[in-house]
Amino acid sequence: MVVQSKHFLNSPPSLVLDALRGLCVLNPHLAIDPANKVIHLANPDRSKVALVCGGGSGHEPSHSAFVASSLAPAAVCGNVFASPSAGQVRRAIDLVTNDAGMCPLPPLTVDYTRNYTGDVLNFGLAKEQYAAFHPDKSDRVKFVIVGDDVAVGRKQGKIVGRRGLAGVCLVYKIAGALAARGGSLEKVYAIAEYVSSRLGTIGVGLEHCHVPGTAEPDTHLGANELEIGLGIHNESGHRRVSPVPPLNELIPDLVQMITSTADPDRSFVPFKNDGTDDVVLLVNNLGGLSELELGAIIGEAKSALDKQGIKTMRVLAGPFMTSLNMPGFSLTLLLLPGTESDDGISTDLILSLLDDPTNAPGWRWSSKTEPKTVVETASLASVNIVPPSSQSALRAPDARSFESAVERACKALLAAEGEITDMDKIAGDGDCGLTLSAGASGVLDVLKQGVITGGDVINGMIAISKVAEEKMGGTSGALYSIFFSSLAQALTRSSAAVATTEVWCSALKTALARLYTYTRARPPSRTLIDPLSAFVDVLPAGFDGAVKAVQDAAERTRDMEAKAGRSAYVGGDWLKEQKVPDPGAWGVKVIVEALAQ
Structure with missing residues (x-):
């Protein structure tokens, strides 16, 4: 130590x-x-x-x-x-x-x-x-x-x-x-x-402890x-x-x-x-x-x-x-x-x-x-996350694939916690990896409870939004919660019964626009907005191209001056010397790569 x-x-x-x-x-x-x-x-x-x-x-x-x-x-x-x-x-x-x-x-x-x-x-x-x-x-x-x-x-x-x-x-x-x-x-x-x-x-x-003026001690415990x-x-x-x-x-x-x-x-x-x-x-x-x-x-x-x-x-x-x-x-x-x-x-x-x-x-x-x-005051009841309904539910084309993709993304974030935390110790306040892993653990819990299913993707987005709000907290939690809540609202407006690629593309575009009303970050900004916007913009042309766009956007944050987010308070030249990507952007990259598997 x-x-x-x-x-x-x-x-x-x-x-x-x-x-x-x-x-x-x-x-x-x-x-x-x-x-x-x-x-x-x-x-x-x-x-x-x-x-x-x-x-x-x-x-x-x-x-x-x-x-x-x-x-x-x-x-x-x-x-x-x-x-x-x-x-x-x-x-x-x-x-x-x-x-x-x-x-x-x-x-x-x-x-x-x-x-x-x-x-x-x-x-x-x-x-x-x-x-x-x-x-x-x-x-x-x-x-x-x-x-x-x-x-x-x-x-x-x-x-x-x-x-x-x-x-x-x-x-x-x-x-x-x-x-x-x-x-x-x-x-x-x-x-x-x-x-x-x-x-x-x-x-x-x-x-x-260390006494001022004395030699730095060897690790003791x-x-x-x-x-x-x-x-x-x-x-x-x-x-x-x-x-x-x-x-x-x-x-x-x-x-x-x-x-x-x-x-x-x-x-x-x-x-x-x-x-x-x-x-x-x-x-x-x-x-x-x-x-x-x-x-x-x-x-x-x-x-x-x-x-x-x-x-x-x-x-x-x-x-x-x-x-x-x-x-x-x-x-x-x-x-x-x-x-x-x-x-x-x-x-x-x-x-x-x-x-x-x-x-x-x-x-x-x-x-x-x-x-x-x-004295512990009773909490007000939060918005209920209800099990999927069989009536008028917007379903995924393949329910099992949808659920597996959510599970992969969560497990990928948990596996990447140490890497993202190390990045954030340089580029921010050191908690990004823990924040994302807390959200991933919460989503896995509600997935196991059957709240997130391919049979009702709207309810799944609401569940993810609530998890981000309650388990993640901070700026990242608010951004994720707003995005997924807006995504659920946009999907609700669809008249389709199946969430096709076209339905997702339209809803994602609407959700990103709604998110922009709450944050000044715009690409390039060295934030999670960079790969997120790249994904939304390129997805209509194909999923593989969207994944590549996300990877490139996250990598580019290594050499980018921060205009928003945690890194805006860190010396820009020093960040560029360290060649460390933005931790939030890297988290988006981890999620999208896991979905692409």
């Missing part, structure tokens, strides 16, 4: 500081100490407990974009995947020091043998140095280590403990909100420790392989899985890794698994996942929890703790108290703190309510 190894930057060494300055431009309430890479509130409320968070960069929006009066007044940032120094941490403490005390929260401080070691050492050293310099305030600085990774068992991690992952963001929010309410240092510290003890996170990735339990600094995971399973198989497995108490070595959170567990669900984008995929993951995660009898009280989703451009995600579960704890910490308190408003630029919107069953 290819890793994205190109980046937009001035230089790798300047990237972190450049990004922090950009964050301040976007959020005027923030200020920066550039020498120490500390982001802090320009005007902090010094009467309240101040939280200092931080760690290596590359995990944005954590940590810098979580600076807010209701979250953390300061964040100290190291270089990419590298801990900030104790001096940087001390500077952050100085910038927000007050009489109420502070609570440094280094987020990645559990795995002492790897990239997390520096966070523990440097945040801890800063705390100890502050106490030495200010002995009268030595008890006013607390230190919280958050470890929520469930991929490493107790035996393996008996010395180092669990790595800190996205769960730390929930600690930030809940402890920060309590501090903003005026909570004492002891109460803020207590709730941070409590929440930390009830977190479980598991990550999964399709590939590792196979094209159909994923890794479960990987770290956010490119550490290898708990196990690899191939082939990549569907989400409805993968997600329940991940949830089980967090909630199961059957294996004492991997049971970190005290789930009862008796139908009384309540949780907060955090679905975290590790940096390179599309919002489309993330939405599907959210739905499957909620479904998996429902099936286990675990009640989801809140759902948060988005990039919270990333790993640069890693194509992956993590699931975090915060097990809520159920009943009030010995420290007076209750589910209602935690949820209300989580719901408190914040102006932290990196905190994602949430509904602040318990998710309900998804």
Whole structure:
């Protein structure tokens, strides 16, 4: 699998500081100490407990974009995947020091043998140095280590403990909100420790990430392989899985890794698994996942929890703790108290703190309510595609040949999907092959259902039009749907009982004219219109000549400047250099050649 190894930057060494300055431009309430890479509130409320968070960069929006009066007044940032120094941490403490005390929260401080070691050492050293310099305030600085990774068992991690992952963001929010309410240092510290003890996170990735300024890595994971339990600094995971399973198989497995108490070595959170567990669900984008995929993951995660009898009280989703451009995600579960704890910490308190408003630029919107069953509005009935009628039906001269020709054309499109997709990656947006294959699959389905038959070609054209509309979508789907709908209308006007070549020629001409009222594309345009119009124009002179005309028209698009369609937005000279035909035109060629067999 290819890793994205190109980046937009001035230089790798300047990237972190450049990004922090950009964050301040976007959020005027923030200020920066550039020498120490500390982001802090320009005007902090010094009467309240101040939280200092931080760690290596590359995990944005954590940590810098979580600076807010209701979250953390300061964040100290190291270089990419590298801990900030104790001096940087001390500077952050100085910038927000007050009489109420502070609570440094280094987020990645559990795995002492790897990239997390520096966070523990440097945040801890800063705390100890502050106490030495200010002995009268030595008890006013607390230190919280958050470890929520469930991929490493107790035996393996008996010395180092669990790595800190996205769960730390929930600690930030809940402890920060309590501090903003005026909570004492002891109460803020207590709730941070409590929440930390009830977190479980598991990550999964399709590939590792690339660090700016480093050599392009060799392929790490196979094209159909994923890794479960990987770290956010490119550490290898708990196990690899191939082939990549569907989400409805993968997600329940991940949830089980967090909630199961059957294996004492991997049971970190005290789930009862008796139908009384309540949780907060955090679905975290590790940096390179599309919002489309993330939405599907959210739905499957909620479904998996429902099936286990675990009640989801809140759902948060988005990039919270990333790993640069890693194509992956993590699931975090915060097990809520159920009943009030010995420290007076209750589910209602935690949820209300989580719901408190914040102006932290990196905190994602949430509904602040318990998710309900998804409401699916009943769809309006679409135009019915009825089985062929024996009355006044326009039939093909040879019904079986007609049906076989439709089947051949569909199977040819399915076989050509990869070729057309490769063309469209150069000439368009890369989806033409998939769009055409979706239409072909839909037509094959209705053909098997007996909706498309040689006994009623008009109904067949209507069926194809509906499939193009509902299965293909986009521009191609609309063009095909309009064309076949217009073709059905034109055939309806025929008084003939049999769809002869003359009937088809007349109807095709009418359908193309109707299509021209909806598109400005005219040959030569480097679109599917080129071979389609060639076919309609030459068909009256013979089918073989029409096929040749279609082939020539599609081939000519290799050297043609695009005047319409997807390729109109691509550099014309570059397209000509690539010698790639228009994918839509090639699809028409595939269809007509299959019909000619």
